[in-house]
Amino acid sequence: MSEVYDRLDQYEGRSELTRNRYDVEVMKLVLDELCEEAGVTVRLHTQVTSADVVDGRLSSIQTHSKSGFESWEGRVFIDCTGDGDLGALAGNGFEMGHPETGEVQPMSLMAIVTGLSSPEIDRYVVESGGVCSDSPKDVLFEAIEYGGHSASYQSPSLFRIHPDVYGLMANHQYSVHCDDAEGISRATREARAEIHKIIRALKQQGGAFAQLRLVATAEQIGVREGRRLHGLYRLTVDDLIRGARFEDAIARATFCVDVHSTNPKLGKGYGSSGGKAQPYDIPLRALVAQDLDGLLMAGRCISGDFWAHASYRVTGNAVAMGEASGAFAGYCVANQCTPHTVCSDSEQLSDYFGQVDS
16 A cells, blocks of 8 residues: 555646645556566456366356456356356355445445635545544535435535545445445436536536536446455454454555445435444454455455445555455465465464465
């Protein structure tokens, strides 16, 4: 993450006031450059369609793209789809949604806006050292309502990226599952339409919003919750509450339990569902698929319960998990072993972490 930050700073790609907010176009360039420099071959516009498991180990995957159907062999694969697509196709078990209702957290479509004048706009903007306050969100929600639209999200947020560029997160799309293409398509269209309604509702009020313009909406709607693949360890809300420590820790997470309302009839905001998280470790075993060997995962599809997922799902944690799964995959390939064999041998697991630490 520090490398990403350093490169963003070279290109003036981070907010001067709140350093964890970044220019999305600069971030795209930074990630492209870092991958190229590391010798990573990137294939875009390609989707995994099936997987082959031989003797309990994932041996190859199939994809489809403009190049047609292709097959890819490997010793270790990493599911970074967010939704656990590869794990599901390979037959690894998973959970999705609230354990009692099956309801999933809503999706949101981010937007980039400009034309907002400072300091008039300051009272609407979330700015407090990276810690979100509800006060600006409440004021913004009231402004949208005053303009004639009741937002689907109770806590809409403006994030300052540059003095004249802001991020806007102001909508919820409820009851949409990650494996429902029709539902995601509908949610994307509805979210895009609502963002335009919000822009119109704010702009017609004049004042701080008189010159407000929508620059772009995200290329893909933000999915908060997909499949949670079964791993060798399952993070739980109890781990978060007690601030769990693990010998095979690959990251220490500090984000709160952030559950966005799964049912708009019961509220359109977010909360912790009573779970107060202490800084906690994410163990390597939560990144190792349980039901087949040769599969790792990173990001929000790792192994955990509904409430733990609501904390570890965010981008900062995903970066650390991606680095950890990549390093572990490299170790397995270099030593001609598999993730399961390493995790089942305490001496070899200790050797791995010794190499990583050095």
